[in-house]
Each structure stands twice: as structure tokens, then as C-alpha cells.
Amino acid sequence: xxxxxxxxxxxxxxxxxxxxxxxxxxxxxxxxxxxxxxxxxxxxxxxxxxxxxxxxxxxxxxxxxxxxxxxxxxxxxxxxxxxxxxxxxxxxxxxxxxxxxxxxxxxxxxxxxxxxxxxxxxxxxxxxxxxxxxxxxxxxxxxxxxxxxxxxxxxxxxxxxxxxxxxxxxxxxxxxxxxxxxxxxxxxxxxxxxxxxxxxxxxxxxxxxxxxxxxxxxxxxxxxxxxxxxxxxxxxxxxxxxxxxxxxxxxxxxxxxxxxxxxxxxxxxxxxxxxxxxxxxxxxxxxxxxxxxxxxxxxxxxxxxxxxxxxxxxxxxxxxxxxxxxxxxxxxxxxxxxxxxxxxxxxxxxxxxxxxxxxxxxxxxxxxxxxxxxxxxxxxxxxxxxxxxxxxxxxxxxxxxxxxxxxxxxxxxxxxxxxxxxxxxxxxxxxxxxxxxxxxxxxxxxxxxxxxxxxxxxxxxxxxxxxxxxxxxxxxxxxxxxxxxxxxxxxxxxxxxxxxxxxxxxxxxxxxxxxxxxxxxxxxxxxxxxxxxxxxxxxxxxxx
DNA sequence: CTAGGGTTAG
Numbered sequence: 001x002x003x004x005x006x007x008x009x010x011x012x013x014x015x016x017x018x019x020x021x022x023x024x025x026x027x028x029x030x031x032x033x034x035x036x037x038x039x040x041x042x043x044x045x046x047x048x049x050x051x052x053x054x055x056x057x058x059x060x061x062x063x064x065x066x067x068x069x070x071x072x073x074x075x076x077x078x079x080x081x082x083x084x085x086x087x088x089x090x091x092x093x094x095x096x097x098x099x100x101x102x103x104x105x106x107x108x109x110x111x112x113x114x115x116x117x118x119x120x121x122x123x124x125x126x127x128x129x130x131x132x133x134x135x136x137x138x139x140x141x142x143x144x145x146x147x148x149x150x151x152x153x154x155x156x157x158x159x160x161x162x163x164x165x166x167x168x169x170x171x172x173x174x175x176x177x178x179x180x181x182x183x184x185x186x187x188x189x190x191x192x193x194x195x196x197x198x199x200x201x202x203x204x205x206x207x208x209x210x211x212x213x214x215x216x217x218x219x220x221x222x223x224x225x226x227x228x229x230x231x232x233x234x235x236x237x238x239x240x241x242x243x244x245x246x247x248x249x250x251x252x253x254x255x256x257x258x259x260x261x262x263x264x265x266x267x268x269x270x271x272x273x274x275x276x277x278x279x280x281x282x283x284x285x286x287x288x289x290x291x292x293x294x295x296x297x298x299x300x301x302x303x304x305x306x307x308x309x310x311x312x313x314x315x316x317x318x319x320x321x322x323x324x325x326x327x328x329x330x331x332x333x334x335x336x337x338x339x340x341x342x343x344x345x346x347x348x349x350x351x352x353x354x355x356x357x358x359x360x361x362x363x364x365x366x367x368x369x370x371x372x373x374x375x376x377x378x379x380x381x382x383x384x385x386x387x388x389x390x391x392x393x394x395x396x397x398x399x400x401x402x403x404x405x406x407x408x409x410x411x412x413x414x415x416x417x418x419x420x421x422x423x424x425x426x427x428x429x430x431x432x433x434x435x436x437x438x439x440x441x442x443x444x445x446x447x448x449x450x451x452x453x454x455x456x457x458x459x460x461x462x463x464x465x466x467x468x469x470x471x472x473x474x475x476x477x478x479x480x481x482x483x484x485x486x487x488x489x490x491x492x493x494x495x496x497x498x499x500x501x502x503x504x505x506x507x508x509x510x511x512x513x514x515x516x517x518x519x520x521x522x523x524x525x526x527x528x529x530x531x532x533x534x535x536x537x538x539x540x541x542x543x544x
Numbered sequence: 545c546t547a548g549g550g551t552t553a554g
Contacts, residue, residue, distance in 0.1 A: 012546090044547060075548050110549040145550040176551045207552045214553090235553045242554065269554045301554055 007034045008042055015045050021054045028062065040070045047073065051080030056089075074102040075111070082111040082118075090115035091124060104131070106140040113146040122154035141167070145174040152181025157190070172198070176205045183212030188221070203233045210236060214243035219252075234260065238267045245274025250283075265299055273305035281309035285318070300331045300338050307341040311348040314379075319349035340368050347376025367398050371407050378407065383415020390424070400428075402437060409443035413450070421447045438464075442472035449479030454488045470499045477509050481516075489513040504535040 011034070014027050028046070036042055043066055050059040063069065063077050074097045081090040094112045098104065109132045116125035129147055132138045138147070144167040151160035160181040167174060175198045182191035188209075195201070195209050206229040213222035219240075226232065226240050237260040244253035257263070257271050268291045275284035288306050291298065298306070303326055310319050323346065326333060333339055339358065346355035359365065359373050370393040377386040390408045393400070400408075405428045412421035425444055428434045436444075441464050448457035457476050461468055473496050480489035489510055496506035507530040514522040 009546095041546060048548070072548055079548070105548095107549050114550075140549090142549045147550095149550065171550090173551050178551095180551065202551090204552045211553065233552095238553045240553095266554050273554070299554090305554090 004034075004036070008036055008039055011036065011042060012045060015042075015049055018049060018053070024050060024053050037065050038067060040066070040073055044070070044072045044076050047076045047080065051076070051083065056080055056084055069102065071103050071105050071108070075105075075107045078108060078111040082115045087115045087119040087121055087124075091128075094128070098131075104135050104137075106137040106143055109135075109137060109140075109143045110146040113143070113150050117146070117150040117153045120154050122150070122156060125150045125154065139168055141169045141171060141174060144169075145171075145177050148174060148181065149177040152177060152184055155185050157181045157185055157187065172200050172202050172205065175199075176202075176208055179205060179208050179212075183208055183215075186212075186216055188212050188216065188218070203229075203231060203236070207233075207235050207239060211239045211243075214239055214246075217243075217247060219243055219247055219249070234262050234264050234267060238264075238270055241267060242270040242274070245270055245278070248278050250274055250278055250280065265296060265302070268296060269299070269301045269305065272302055272309075276305045276309040276312070279312070281312040284309035285313070298329075300335060303329075303331060304337055304341045307345040311341075311345045314349050316349045316351060319345050319351060323351075323354065336366075340366075340372065343369050344372035344375075347372045348379060350376075350380055352376055352380065352382075365393075365396070365398075367393070367401065367404060370398065371404050374404075374411060375407050378411030378414055381415060383411050383417050383420075386411035386415075387417060387420050400432065402434065402440075405434070405436075406439050406443065409440060409447065413443050413447035416447070416451050418447060418451045418453065435465075438466060438469045438472065441468055442475065445472045446475040446479075449476045450482065452479075452483055454479060454483060454485055458488055458491070470496065470503075473499060474505065477506055481509050481513050484513065484516050486513055486517060486519075501533065502535070504530060507535060 011027060011030060014030075018024055018027060024046075031037060031039075031042065031046070043062060047059045047063060050062065059077060059080050063073065066073060078090060078093055078097070081093050090112060094104075094108070097108070109128065112128050113125060116122070116128060129138070129150075132143055132147075137143050144163060147163045148160045151157070151163060160178060164170070164174065164178045175194065179191050179194050182188070182194060191209060191212050195205065198205060206225065210222050210225050210229070213219070213225065222240060222243055226236060229236060237256055241253045241256050241260075244250070244256070253271060253274050257267065260267060268287070272284050272287050272291070275281070275287060284305060288298070288302065291302075303322070306322055310322055323342065326342065331338065333342060339362065343355050343358050346352070346358065355373060355376055359369055362369060370389065374386045374389050377383070377389065386408065390400075390404075390411075393404075405424065408424050409421055412418075412424065421444060425436070425440070428436060428440070441460065445457045445461055445468075448454075448460065454476070457479070461472060461476065473492055477489065477492045477496060480492060493506050493510040496503070500506065507526055511523045511526040514520075514526065
């Protein structure tokens with residue numbers, strides 16, 4: 001049938017040039033029209049392309065129509081599942097393959113093993129390993145390497161090493177997978193040793209070692225390896241930049257960013273999120289604008305960082321601009337972390353209407369978004385609504401965590417809701433059996449003392465099982481001034497002089513309290529003490 | 545007869 005062969009070859013040519021799903025479907029129609037649905041060679045090529053361009057159901061539908069599919073066909077469908085679908089779908093396809101007499105070969109296992117590795121399913125992985133041994137393909141480099149990767153990713157370094165040592169042939173990828181295994185469990189001694197023994201290295205091998213040190217927070221060793229590395233690529237730079245950003249060293253992060261010859265979206269993202277998370281929201285926004293001016297399209301990660309920066313600044317105009325920018329982009333705002341950031345930004349910047357409508361339209365409201373909303377209400381002085389929302393959260397059966405209690409106690413404190421604050425503090429300790437942190441105590445002290453319960457606040461501070469931070473004492477001293485209480489004022493100020501000998505604030509507050517009672521002699525004593533210790537009032541935030 | 549597989553950064 002020479003005409004069929006010609007048709008098959010010409011469709012293969014069409015497939016090589018095919019770049020869109022629409023075109024793929026046209027070619028599919030031709031395959032059916034010409035009666036080539038059983039052509040294994042052609043269908044294999046078709047499925048590979050369909051995996052990349054189209055959807056798995058489409059690949060599967062085409063596959064189903066083939067009688068007695070060849071190993072090549074099974075393998076290409078398995079690869080599609082392992083890249084685009086879940087662990088269970090891949091493994092059940094593998095099981096179906098074995099049941100339907102598909103002959104598994106050395107091309108079958110890497111996909112199945114990778115599916116196991118991707119979701120940390122080491123038990124199933126071991127079974128697949130056994131199956132590979134029974135098929136006699138465990139000596140293959142690709143199979144062996146995927147197994148080293150599997151055990152390494154599942155933190156079973158001893159097993160990974162056993163497979164690695166048993167391999168009769170290894171290449172740079174096999175060696176790198178072994179380094180990944182050691183680095184993954186934080187064993188950088190082991191990782192460095194294997195790295196040192198590698199007969200050849202590529203950029204990936206170097207980057208694995210660098211990121212291993214970075215993950216341990218060992219920026220010194222990471223930087224040393226980075227400097228030694230020949231041909232640093234965009235990943236090497238990004239790994240270092242992200243490491244510095246996460247350790248709070250934005251100066252080094254920025255320096256390497258400027259040094260990098262190529263900047264991709266992940267690198268921009270690392271810098272922007274670094275600035276946002278280390279409390280430099282204005283810098284984050286500035287870098288974002290610089291990125292935009294170079295025509296780099298932001299992705300969801302960058303937008304989340306930008307929204308976090310915006311929340312910190314609390315600027316409504318900026319928030320509105322970001323919100324509409326996001327809504328006009330192709331980014332799906334229904335993604336949980338994007339939506340959470342969007343609600344948080346709108347709530348903190350004062351657009352409670354927008355925040356509320358996003359919040360109420362969520363399919364299921366979670367703790368994070370509740371906290372954003374409560375904090376938004378709190379910032380804008382709507383304490384009673386914050387309390388009501390917190391109660392609604394409890395009635396929905398969500399269990400508050402430490403952060404949630406900090407948020408609600410702060411809300412109570414801002415709106416001077418003493419009874420509610422006491423209630424939540426008790427709830428936290430007794431119903432949820434949580435140990436309050438110094439932050440929680442600080443909120444309570446602030447709430448009680450500002451509402452005039454100076455003695456109770458003082459007793460709470462004294463009764464704390466952990467050391468309070470100076471902020472709590474400072475809040476109490478501020479309240480002593482507010483309520484003109486000399487007795488507690490002296491007590492608290494003397495504690496603060498010990499806790500924070502270098503801070504002028506407490507001296508100033510105490511002298512203000514004396515001044516309110518016209519005790520000018522005491523005023524001058526405090527001022528002199530302050531001068532003796534070389535402290536100056538900072539102009540601008542002085543005695544007002 | 546032709547073809548298919550493994551490692552790194554937010």
C-alpha cells in the first residue's frame with residue numbers, strides 16, 4: 001500500500017511543523033480521514049505533540065482508539081501524564097499498561113518513578129523499583145538516575161546511595177541527582193564530597209550545591225562556591241539573590257542583581273519579594289516600576305509581592321492601581337494566594353467594600369483571609385465589626401492560631417474593647433490551650449492600661465511566665481502619662497531604665513508625668529540623669 | 545525500517 005505510506009510520511013511532516021492546538025486538531029481529522037488511526041508511529045508522534053499543545057483527555061481519547069498499543073505509545077502517554085497530571089493518574093495508567101500486556105521497558109520507568117518522586121510517594125516508588133528490576137531494566141542509566149532522584153527527594157539518602165553505587169554507568173545527571181539527595185537533607189558535607197568526586201560538572205550541579213548552602217542559611221559557603229563557579233547562569237544568580245533576600249541582607253542581594261548579566265522574571269521576583277518582606281515596600285514598588293519600564297510582564301508571584309508591599313504602605317491610590325492592573329492582566333485572581341494578597345491589600349489600604357466583596361465571594365473562607373479582613377477593620381477603627389467577624393470565624397469552625405489572636409487583641413486594643421479583649425485572651429488560654437506570646441501580653445497590657453486599668457496591666461506584666469519585651473512596659477508607661485498616674489509611672493519607668501538604658505523615651509515620659517503634677521524638682525532630677533547617661537531627646541518625637 | 549526517558553532557582 002504505497003499510497004498509505006506516502007500519506008503517513010506527509011502527515012509526519014505536518015506534525016513536525018505543527019505549533020497550535022487548532023492545527024493539531026486539523027491534522028487529527030486528516031489522520032482519521034485517511035484511515036491512519038492504527039499507525040503506531042504516527043500516533044506516537046501525535047500524542048507527544050498533543051501532550052505539549054493540548055490536553056491529556058485529548059491524548060487519551062486518541063490513544064484509546066488504537067488496538068494493541070505498542071510500548072512506544074504507552075510510554076508517550078505515560079510521559080504526558082507524568083508531566084501534566086497527578087501521581088495517581090500516572091501510576092494507575094502504569095498499572096493498566098501492565099494489565100493490558102503492554103511491555104514495560106527502560107523508557108517506561110523514568111516517567112513512573114518521576115511521578116512518585118514528585119509527590120514523595122516512596123512506598124509506591126519502591127514497588128515500581130521492584131518492577132523495574134523484574135523487567136531487567138534497572139541497569140539502564142536513565143532508570144537508575146530516576147531512582148536515585150526518587151530516593152533522594154524522599155529523603156532516603158542511604159537508598160539513593162545504594163542505587164547510585166550499584167549503577168554500572170553514570171553520567172553528570174546521575175551524579176547531580178546524588179548531590180541533590182544529600183543537599184535535600186541538609187548534609188552539605190556529603191553533598192560537597194560527591195560534588196568533589198564528580199568526573200564532570202555542569203551548571204545544574206553547581207547550582208544544586210549553592211542552593212543547598214543557601215537553604216541552610218549558610219550564605220558564606222554558598223557565596224564561596226558561587227564565586228568559584230565557571231559560567232554562572234541566571235539560576236546561580238537568582239539562588240544567591242534569593243538567599244540574601246531571605247536572610248535580610250538586601251544590600252548583597254541588590255549588588256548581585258546589578259552584577260547579573262541576564263535578568264529574568266524569577267530574578268526580578270526574588271528582589272521585589274525581598275524588599276517587600278524585609279520592610280522596604282517603597283523599594284519593592286520602585287523595582288517593580290523599573291521592571292515594567294523594561295517591558296518585563298509581571299507574573300502572579302511578582303504581583304503577590306507587590307500587593308504585600310502595598311499593604312505595608314497602606315496607600316489606597318496605589319492599591320486601586322494594582323487591583324485594576326491585576327484585573328486587566330491574564331493572571332487568574334481566583335488562585336488562593338493571589339486572592340488572599342488582594343483581600344489583604346484592599347483591607348489594609350482602606351477599600352473595605354472591595355475587600356468584603358472578594359471575601360464574601362470566596363468559595364470557602366480561610367483563616368488567612370479572615371485575619372486580613374479583621375485587621376482591615378481594626379486598622380480603620382471598626383473594632384466592633386472586627387469582633388463580630390472573629391466570632392463568625394469561630395462559628396464557621398475555623399481554629400484561630402497565634403497570629404489570629406494577635407490580630408483580634410490588637411483590634412480590641414485599638415478600639416478600647418476591654419471586655420472583649422479579656423474574653424479573647426481567656427479563650428486563647430483555656431479553650432484553645434495556647435501559651436500567650438510576649439506579643440499577646442503586650443496587646444493586653446496596651447488595652448488594659450489605655451483604658452485606665454493600670455493596676456491590672458501592671459499585675460499582668462508581673463505575672464508573665466516569659467520575659468516581656470520593652471514595648472509592653474513602654475505602652476504601660478505611656479498609659480501612666482495619659483492617666484496621670486505617678487505611682488505606677490515611677491515603678492514602670494524604673495523597670496524601663498534597666499531594660500532599655502539607652503532609650504530616652506522612658507525618661508521623657510516620666511519627666512512629663514512629674515511635670516503634670518508640677519513636681520519640678522523631680523523633673524530636673526530625671527533630666528539630669530538623662531544627661532549623665534548621654535541621652536538626648538530626639539527632636540520631632542519629643543515630649544508631646 | 546522510522547520514535548520515546550533522568551538533575552537546579554521565586
